[in-house]
Amino acid sequence: MEHIVIIGNGISGVTAARHIRKLFDKRITIISAETDYFFSRTALMYVYMGHMKFEHTQPYENHFWAKNRIELVRGFVNRVDTENKLLYLDGSRKVPYDKLVIATGSKPNKFGWPGQDLHGVQGLYSKQDLDLLEINAPNKKVCQRAVIVGGGLIGIELAEMLRSRDIPVTFLVRESSFWNGVLPEGESQMINEHITEHHIDLRLATNLKEIKADENGRVKSIIIEETGEELPCQFVGLTAGVSPNVDFLKDSGIELGRGVKVNRFLETNVKDVYAIGDCAEQHEAIGNRRPIEAVWYTGRMMGETLAQTLCGNRIEYKPGHWFNSAKFLDIEYQTYGWVFGARGRKENEAQFHWRHPQEKICLTVAYDKDSQAFLGINTFGIRMRHELFDRWLTEGREVKHVMTHLADANFDPEFFRTYEKDILHAFSEHTGESLTPKKKSLKRIFQSL
Amino acid sequence: MSTYERSMALTGQPPKQMKTSQKLASLLGMSGLFILVLAAFNVEFPASGWWLSASLLAMSAGIIWYSYSTYAGKHKGIKNDGVWFKSISSQGFWGWMAGVALTGFYIVLYFYPEYLGLAEKGGNTGVIALFDPLSKLLSGNPASQWFVYGALYTVAILAFGIKFLWKYRHNRYEIIRTISVMFFQTAFAFLIPEFMARLNGDKLNLPYYDLKNIWPLNYYNFEAYRVKSFISSGDIGLALLIFGIASVFIISPILTFYFGKRWYCSWVCGCGGLAETAGDSFRQLSDKSVKAWNIERWVIHSVLVFVTLTTTAVVYSYLGHDTSKYWLTKSTFLYGVVGLLTLVFGWAMLFKRKQLAKDAQYGAIGYFVIIIALVGMHLYSEEGHIFLFKSGTLRKNYSFLIGSIFSGVIGTGFYPVLGNRVWCRFGCPMAAILGFQQRLFSRFRITTNGGQCISCGNCSTYCEMGIDVRAYAQKGENIVRSSCVGCGICSAVCPRGVLKLENGPLKGRIDSQQVLLGNDVDLMQLVNQK
Known part of the structure; x- marks a missing residue:
């Protein structure tokens, strides 16, 4: 029986395994050095905050794997011998494979800061990082101040986690406004305010110069590049992005860039070796996407796609319309289609921004100046219906259509206040054309079902 | 660790x-x-x-x-920090102490x-x-x-x-x-x-009646003494009796069709009310395993069969034989019950069989055969003995086992140990009926928002009914479950805006998918077509 070995038990590898099992009776083995069972990486923060126990982050009960004949091996792959189709695990164990899927995810970036490997300095990615955090920052007595370096999604999550235990946090963000490489200005500004009102010491346009050690090799302070200020702290969180976790493949003959180089079929340069998820790097970017996408949904979609190829139906990886979501402290964020921050914005992209006068609620709609085509939407504090935006993007709707039908797309719980009228009113003023909102219609919403 | x-x-x-x-x-x-x-x-x-x-x-x-x-x-927002660190809300020492104290209180209260x-x-x-x-x-x-x-x-x-x-x-x-x-x-x-x-006085002799407490939760509503006092209380009494019957057969099915069982379980019901308020700190303690789900389905439906038999027997016991005295006689009543159950069973098996799991089908057949067989035996039994037991014995056992021990002592006493909806989930026959309808014939569902789920598990953890919400959400599938009481907390705790409780068309309500929205459209069509 053909033996498919998957390195990595994250969302990419596990999705691939599940879908292969649905299609074929192949032997499937998943190898992981991190944990015995698949867990949701995005949920680690909730374990530290006491919302969940670690077991709750595991989407499948433990008996699931044996029942579906997915073999789980706990071990670290040191070397891949593609000629003999052998994996060398730590110790002397060898695992042979017929087809190999590399789904090893990412590791936190370290940019060569002095002191970045001291005790009390860590990233937040793995289960081991979570365990380490419980040692480094269990409470505000042990950790009287924490410094977080890097203003992205993990950075703000780490800040929220530490604040849940009343640990004072200083948050160093390189950019002039939080995540403004991605978010348009108004949104980024609103998140700045929200971070501050959560009593997080937000330092914008601020870089880390150096981490200083005490006599035991533990962090005792950091130095800020711009001002030279020394901040005493007991913990430093490095959250300046992640990069593919592919060091173990250096001498394998598998082509590497920053990640494992793959074509549109998720195949590497070596026959029968594939890569998916965070660690895969497309030769050429797909549409507006980046060649490496360290996103949960991308990992899952690649897993869904690769399973087909491995089961004889060789198909290209063709992701649909971009979507994503996150939560910034108390504010939920969703995006459908493309809305660019100042940095990536293209010539033809026009934006309309609306913000609630009191509440931390806002949205930005991007559309084509010339064709008036709807390009994408970012919402903060309003939930939107994925299905509907996906449909509108496929149909190439004009922005006017989207704005007048926003009530259909609202996905907030029942009885929530809606703002479609206010939004459309502001949009009408923005464009100079008076528009009337359409009432929510179940018929339109569920038509495609 | x-x-x-x-x-x-x-x-x-x-x-x-x-x-x-x-x-x-x-x-x-x-x-x-x-x-x-x-x-x-x-x-x-x-x-x-x-x-x-x-x-x-x-x-x-x-x-x-x-x-x-x-x-x-x-700040306003989700307030679950430290829930699993606190002894009272994580089955720790204080949780157990509270459980023992509450259980003790209920034992004294009932017995x-x-x-x-x-x-x-x-x-x-x-x-x-x-x-x-x-x-x-x-x-x-x-x-x-x-x-x-x-x-x-x-x-x-x-x-x-x-x-x-x-x-x-x-x-x-x-x-x-x-x-x-x-x-x-x-x-x-x-x-x-x-x-x-x-x-109440000379003309009026109303029994204690919580109007929203509907049979079979209110299993004693049609007992002889109550029916007598309703009838003896003139128009008001009669209206209340008719309301009691209508709430079972007309009001509740209509509301459940439009809104799901939540209209009752988490908006009106007293048991639900206590669970949602005083019990809120314990919602995360419900068991989410498939095993618990299987136990739940057998136990709750058995209670429903038990209460149906008991009530039938009790009503049967006080009806007469003579149609000239009162139109409803023992045999008319029994044939009515058998007819109604046959209709419901036939409808489910003929039109909804595809939506029932194998064991649910066997269970339904089993229960149906048992009820019909027992009811059939009335022809051979003496007065007051249908279903092999005296109606009084059946009634007494039900009231002791289900009315007192299950709903009170275990249902509420065990809040801090088994979660706040133990009774609603495993025992309540009203929830079983509403759930049956909700699963098969209702506009209510929890819509999963395309491909947005990140499998974090907050929804499942905080589901008081022990539904593994995530198992559906991560497949992009709507949650249509008998047991869902529509409390809305899964939707509230979801960090990515994935879940929405809503009422919509029956068509496409159950939408199991393999490949989620956001991926290749052709792949979705290829895999999702059945």
């Missing part, structure tokens, strides 16, 4: 640690409870109502102050009310005497153990309801729903029946 869990246990730190104001608030609440405990141990309080007022006020104020100090200073000071012929003592002034004020009668229980129950729903409102103040669905359960408990369960008792 063990290293940090040890270190956790040793240090009292936020969010586990209580603030001073929270400690003082707890003390105030406990002092109110202490008055009741002293009364229970026969410490004499003047029966003027002052001590009772002081006790109820202290308990309410304690709870409200505690909530204020916990939530008021914080040894004399320890609470109940006296058969007036002259209550102890806690019950303490409640006499309030009872006399409302109904004119001295208190019973049930009055004491009802009053405390209402206070708990109101005070913890305010806590819940504070906790979820960002969520209008939760706010409106909670105000609804607080209203129905206070007005329908507590005040109206007391006022009805006051109206």
Whole structure:
């Protein structure tokens, strides 16, 4: 029986395994050095905050794997011998494979800061990082101040986690406004305010110069590049992005860039070796996407796609319309289609921004100046219906259509206040054309079902 | 793992640690409870109502102050920090202690009310005497153990309801729903029946009737003594009796079709009301395993069969044979019951079989055969014996096993151990009927938002009914489950805006998918077509 070995038990590898099992009776083995069972990486923060126990982050009960004949091996792959189709695990164990899927995810970036490997300095990615955090920052007595370096999604999550235990946090963000490489200005500004009102010491346009050690090799302070200020702290969180976790493949003959180089079929340069998820790097970017996408949904979609190829139906990886979501402290964020921050914005992209006068609620709609085509939407504090935006993007709707039908797309719980009228009113003023909102219609919403 | 869990246990730190104001608030609440405990141990309080007022006020104020100090200073949003670190909410020492205390209270309440000071012929003592002034004020009668229980129950729903409102103040669905359960408990369960008792006199002889308490939850509603007093109370009584029947066969099916069973379970019902308010701190303790789900389905449906048999037997026992005296006779009634059950069974098996799992089909066939066989036996049994047992015996067993032990002692006593919806999930026959309809014939569903799920598990963890919500959400599949009471907390705790409780067309309501929205359209079509 053909033996498919998957390195990595994250969302990419596990999705691939599940879908292969649905299609074929192949032997499937998943190898992981991190944990015995698949867990949701995005949920680690909730374990530290006491919302969940670690077991709750595991989407499948433990008996699931044996029942579906997915073999789980706990071990670290040191070397891949593609000629003999052998994996060398730590110790002397060898695992042979017929087809190999590399789904090893990412590791936190370290940019060569002095002191970045001291005790009390860590990233937040793995289960081991979570365990380490419980040692480094269990409470505000042990950790009287924490410094977080890097203003992205993990950075703000780490800040929220530490604040849940009343640990004072200083948050160093390189950019002039939080995540403004991605978010348009108004949104980024609103998140700045929200971070501050959560009593997080937000330092914008601020870089880390150096981490200083005490006599035991533990962090005792950091130095800020711009001002030279020394901040005493007991913990430093490095959250300046992640990069593919592919060091173990250096001498394998598998082509590497920053990640494992793959074509549109998720195949590497070596026959029968594939890569998916965070660690895969497309030769050429797909549409507006980046060649490496360290996103949960991308990992899952690649897993869904690769399973087909491995089961004889060789198909290209063709992701649909971009979507994503996150939560910034108390504010939920969703995006459908493309809305660019100042940095990536293209010539033809026009934006309309609306913000609630009191509440931390806002949205930005991007559309084509010339064709008036709807390009994408970012919402903060309003939930939107994925299905509907996906449909509108496929149909190439004009922005006017989207704005007048926003009530259909609202996905907030029942009885929530809606703002479609206010939004459309502001949009009408923005464009100079008076528009009337359409009432929510179940018929339109569920038509495609 | 063990290293940090040890270190956790040793240090009292936020969010586990209580603030001073929270400690003082707890003390105030406990002092109110202490008055009741002293009364229970026969410490004499003047029966003027002052001590009772002081006790109820202290308990309410304690709870409200505690909530204020916990939530008021914080930003609105999800407030689950430290839930699994606190002993009371994570099946720790204080959780077990609370469980033992509550269980003890229920055992005394149901089986040894004399320890609470109940006296058969007036002259209550102890806690019950303490409640006499309030009872006399409302109904004119001295208190019973049930009055004491009802009053405390209402206070708990109101005070913890305010806590819940504070906790979820960002969520209008939760706010409106909670105000609804607080209203129905206070007005329908507590005040109206007391006022009805006051109206009783020569012409009126109404039984104690909580109008929203529908059969089969209110399993005794059609017993001889109640039906007699309804009928003897003129038009009002008759209207109430008809309302009782209509609520089972007309009102509830219509509302469940349009809104799902939530219209009852998490908006109106008293058991649900207590679970949602006082029980909110324990919702995460429900067992999410497939095994628990299997046990749930067998147990709850068996209770439904049990209550159907019991009620049929009880009603049968007091009907006559002679059609000239009253149109409804023993045999007409039995044939009616058999006809109705056959219709429901036939409809489900003919039109909805595809939506039933294998074991559900076997179970349905099994139950149906048993009921029909037992009902058929009435032809061969003596008077009063249908279904092999005397109706009185059946009734007594049901009331003891289900009415007292299951719904009270286990259902509420075990809140801090098994979660706040043990009764609703495993025992309530009303929930079973509503759930059956909700699963097969209702517009309600929890819509999963395309491909947005990140499998984090907050929804499953905080589902009080033990539904593994994530298992559906991560497949992009709507959640259509019998047991869902529509509390809306899964949607509230979801960090990515994936879940929405809504009512929509029946078509496409159950939409199992393999490849989720956001991926290649061709692949989705290829894989998702069946």
